[in-house]
Amino acid sequence: MPQSNTAVPKPIPKQRFLREMKQNGFLYLLTLPGILFFFVFSYVPMGGLVIAFQDYSMRYGIFGSRFNGVDNFKFLFQTGDIWRVTGNTLFLNILFILFTTLMSVFLAVLFSEVRSRGFKRITQSISILPNFVSWTVIALFLDAFIDPTTGMLAKWLARMGYPVDFYANAAVWPTLLVFLRIWQGAGYGAIVYIATIVGIDPQIYEAADIDGATRLQKIFRITIPILKPTIILMTLFGVGRIFYGDFGMIYALVGDNSLLFKTTDVIDTYVYRMMRMLRNYGMSAATGMFQSVLGFLFIMVVNWLARKLEPDSALF
Amino acid sequence: MVYPLSELTQNPQRRRRGDAVLDTAVHTLILVFCVLCLIPFIVAVSASFSSERTLLREGYSLLPVAFTTAAYDMLFSTRQIVDSYKVSLFVTVFGTVLSMVVTAMMAYPLSVKKLRYRGAISFFAYFTMLFNGGLVPTYMLISKYLGMRDTLWCMIIPVLVNPWNLFLLRNFFSAIPGELHESARIDGANDVRILWQIILPVSLPALATVSLFYAVAYWNQWFNAMLYIEDASKFPLQYLIMKMLRNIELLKQMSSQAGFAVDMSALPTTTTKMATAMVTIGPIIIAYPFAQKYFTSGLIVGSVKG
Numbered sequence: 001m002p003q004s005n006t007a008v009p010k011p012i013p014k015q016r017f018l019r020e021m022k023q024n025g026f027l028y029l030l031t032l033p034g035i036l037f038f039f040v041f042s043y044v045p046m047g048g049l050v051i052a053f054q055d056y057s058m059r060y061g062i063f064g065s066r067f068n069g070v071d072n073f074k075f076l077f078q079t080g081d082i083w084r085v086t087g088n089t090l091f092l093n094i095l096f097i098l099f100t101t102l103m104s105v106f107l108a109v110l111f112s113e114v115r116s117r118g119f120k121r122i123t124q125s126i127s128i129l130p131n132f133v134s135w136t137v138i139a140l141f142l143d144a145f146i147d148p149t150t151g152m153l154a155k156w157l158a159r160m161g162y163p164v165d166f167y168a169n170a171a172v173w174p175t176l177l178v179f180l181r182i183w184q185g186a187g188y189g190a191i192v193y194i195a196t197i198v199g200i201d202p203q204i205y206e207a208a209d210i211d212g213a214t215r216l217q218k219i220f221r222i223t224i225p226i227l228k229p230t231i232i233l234m235t236l237f238g239v240g241r242i243f244y245g246d247f248g249m250i251y252a253l254v255g256d257n258s259l260l261f262k263t264t265d266v267i268d269t270y271v272y273r274m275m276r277m278l279r280n281y282g283m284s285a286a287t288g289m290f291q292s293v294l295g296f297l298f299i300m301v302v303n304w305l306a307r308k309l310e311p312d313s314a315l316f
Numbered sequence: 317m318v319y320p321l322s323e324l325t326q327n328p329q330r331r332r333r334g335d336a337v338l339d340t341a342v343h344t345l346i347l348v349f350c351v352l353c354l355i356p357f358i359v360a361v362s363a364s365f366s367s368e369r370t371l372l373r374e375g376y377s378l379l380p381v382a383f384t385t386a387a388y389d390m391l392f393s394t395r396q397i398v399d400s401y402k403v404s405l406f407v408t409v410f411g412t413v414l415s416m417v418v419t420a421m422m423a424y425p426l427s428v429k430k431l432r433y434r435g436a437i438s439f440f441a442y443f444t445m446l447f448n449g450g451l452v453p454t455y456m457l458i459s460k461y462l463g464m465r466d467t468l469w470c471m472i473i474p475v476l477v478n479p480w481n482l483f484l485l486r487n488f489f490s491a492i493p494g495e496l497h498e499s500a501r502i503d504g505a506n507d508v509r510i511l512w513q514i515i516l517p518v519s520l521p522a523l524a525t526v527s528l529f530y531a532v533a534y535w536n537q538w539f540n541a542m543l544y545i546e547d548a549s550k551f552p553l554q555y556l557i558m559k560m561l562r563n564i565e566l567l568k569q570m571s572s573q574a575g576f577a578v579d580m581s582a583l584p585t586t587t588t589k590m591a592t593a594m595v596t597i598g599p600i601i602i603a604y605p606f607a608q609k610y611f612t613s614g615l616i617v618g619s620v621k622g
Contacts, residue, residue, distance in 0.1 A: 132532055187349070206534075215334070252558065
């Protein structure tokens with residue numbers, strides 16, 4: 001099409017679109033595989049949420065299964081399972097966010113107080129290493145500590161007079177999971193705070209020196225207040241995903257050990273079991289939808305609050 | 317003698333003593349954390365070199381009990397570990413390359429400010445982080461409608477682009493000074509040449525960082541294998557471990573592959589599991605000292621929201 005309309009002051013959208021394609025067609029072409037990917041693997045499954053309103057059968061598929069209205073949701077709320085798994089998800093995530101943030105900030109402050117570069121580099125490398133180990137391997141490692149007869153921690157506790165059967169005692173798992181989370185992620189989580197501390201203007205510390213501040217005072221009056229926006233932002237990242245359980249972690253560590261479900265069963269593991277063990281696709285999809293919708297509303301509220309209270313910390 | 321001004325404002329002796337205490341505390345705490353980080357690795361290595369019988373009797377310890385390489389001998393004489401290693405390697409290498417190509421292709425245009433619809437496309441990708449269809453529709457799509465069951469593709473294609481990595485890379489590209497594009501454009505370079513000869517070469521550290529994130533994710537992946545793979549010759553290493561965690565049957569099968577006439581009670585199940593864990597984290601431990609600086613720099617840029 002000849003470009004004869006360029007003199008028209010306000011081109012209609014279609015012409016504007018064509019001109020943009022002509023000018024930057026190559027760049028748009030580059031984005032196509034990515035767009036296709038997101039369309040197929042993210043947007044198409046959103047459409048697949050109709051399964052939540054079906055009595056889905058593998059044989060008839062999504063187009064042939066019978067619709068049953070909101071029966072799946074009704075049943076879901078009747079069993080009460082949903083409250084237990086949602087409660088566990090929230091509780092565990094709150095613990096994870098709280099303790100890993102605290103530990104990461106603590107580690108970052110410690111690292112920033114080390115002057116020897118060699119010591120800092122080596123110890124920091126070691127503290128980040130567990131982040132690159134998968135939860136399946138961590139589950140094997142854990143066995144060496146909590147196995148009732150051979151585990152080092154279990155044996156030690158028994159010798160101290162507090163025998164704990166970890167694989168049968170659900171009450172100890174939230175604590176155990178928090179420790180594993182810290183072990184796996186605190187060093188890595190510290191990186192972002194270390195970067196913020198490195199970026200602090202040294203003149204602020206020099207001014208504090210002149211005023212006679214001790215190092216502890218500098219930590220509590222300068223470093224930590226300056227870290228505040230970063231802490232809030234990182235916490236919001238975590239809080240935004242508070243309805244999503246860490247399937248990779250929980251399933252690798254707990255698996256199908258129903259003795260531990262009371263404290264460890266989260267929405268994601270519940271959805272998985274409902275699908276793979278019980279083959280109840282409709283209910284499983286309904287649970288997933290409940291999670292997605294709740295998660296979406298929640299992140300919108302969190303972001304709106306962040307924008308109001310601390311605009312720098314808003315997620316988007 | 318000239319003291320720095322700060323030294324004069326306070327009793328220097330008291331100050332130095334306080335510093336020494338703080339320094340000791342800081343170093344001690346860091347060392348304790350690092351030791352705690354390393355102990356599980358050490359215990360696992362030791363267990364993998366221990367005799368099964370002694371380990372079961374005496375329990376795990378920091379040093380191998382009754383040193384033996386029996387677990388590794390048993391592991392490497394099976395077909396399973398070789399198959400799984402090949403699968404993991406293929407998925408990691410091929411997946412990382414493919415992911416990088418598609419991610420970089422999408423990230424670059426999203427960093428070009430003149431692009432009219434880049435906001436809309438960014439939102440298209442960003443929204444997938446806020447809302448998703450969940451497990452069941454995805455499972456049906458992949459297994460029933462795309463027919464990826466029992467193919468290696470099911471471990472690559474459905475996780476091809478990670479939106480987090482996409483925006484990380486876009487932020488890297490956006491940070492490249494605009495003058496670089498402009499001068500090239502004035503010299504008559506088109507978009508293809510600008511991308512190929514200017515943007516990509518200056519972005520090598522960023523590309524390395526994102527590649528490493530993808531590579532680790534592919535190497536550590538087992539969820540899709542658990543959902544879609546039933547053929548044991550297509551199990552990646554991580555899923556093999558997952559299977560070992562859950563059932564002893566697999567280990568029995570493997571030992572029969574190995575051609576040992578094994579007495580089941582003497583089957584080195586525990587030590588073999590640990591040996592598999594070692595073999596699985598081996599590449600990460602080896603690559604780690606070289607790759608670590610990229611991981612660090614990557615997270616820092618990634619934390620800058622965009």
